[in-house]
Amino acid sequence: MHYKRRIKKKPLIILTILIVIIALICVYLFNIYKYYNSPEYKLGKAGYSEKEINEILKMDDKYIKYAMDNKYxxxxxxxxxxxxxxxxxxxxxxxxxxxxxxxxxxxxxxxxxxxxTRNNYDYYTHMVSTNMNAGNGILVNKYYKLPDKYAPKDIVPMSNLYAYPGNSINKEVYEAFKEMAVAANKENIVLIVNSSYRDYKSQKKIYENYKEKNGQAYADQFAARPDFSEHQTGLALDIFTPGAGMTTFENTKAFKWLKENSYKYGFILRYPEGKEKLTGYSYEPWHYRYLGKDLAKKVYDSGLTFDEYYTYYLEK
Ligand SMILES: [Zn+2]
Incomplete structure (x- = not known):
């Protein structure tokens, strides 16, 4: 009995040792596998330095994966x-x-x-259709086009109290402008609208006048093509103060006030100084775009142009 038992124990020991050896080999192979598939190894192999690898490992998984799977x-x-x-x-x-x-x-x-903002492309190339579901927050510029011959609803005439004769604008924008003009008035500032809603036909006329006189490149610099103008949306106003023109408005109290306060009433300075390459327009101290109070405040606080804000935060 005693002898038999010892005979039986021997293969059990051999089997155990074998299992342990196999397990160790597996762990070893697994570690090798893990090493060659580790971000550190793959990033190093792609050519990133240790410092760069540490930077990359702080990023979201999708970026780490991209860097691992692509060349330096x-x-x-x-x-x-x-x-x-x-x-x-x-x-x-x-x-x-x-x-x-x-x-x-x-x-x-x-x-x-x-x-x-698509400004890596030439103006009026690689264009997209403006998403009209964005309501007051639609983007219209030299890449974002309104529907063909777009004509907005709710356009109402403006009183001579607030605008030079012949101006009309979106109803909601008008109410917001009146509120703003009244507030400005309390600080002895008079705001008056010089240009407002322009329909497809009149925008076309303006653009073609420029084009006939000085060619297309010149026209594109100073006027928007029809269906690419904010004035055609009924959401943009050119605001001046009596006595000031295009070259002098910038130095008025009215401009300073608008720059600091217009967002509280839903408007933003649409074509700021120094952002010409992003907006596609020369600095226009008089051109204000209505976005509604919430969005105008967000854009104002961001310090971005509306083109940047829209394409980063709003575009799906
Ligand atoms: Zn304008």
């Missing part, structure tokens, strides 16, 4: 870390950098803003 890109980290970076535009950012900067130092914030 020296703009990758700077781009992804930009505040207004949009993943869908990544390839376009890279292309824009290659086209515009070459070996020069890249301004990533500028690149992101330019591409987000």
């Amino acid at each position: 890109e020296d703009d990758f980290i700077a781009l992804v870390n930009e505040k207004y970076f949009l993943w869908k535009n990544y390839d376009a950012y890279i292309k824009y950098i290659d086209d515009v900067y070459g070996d020069k130092k890249v301004d990533y914030s500028y690149v992101v803003s330019m591409v987000n």
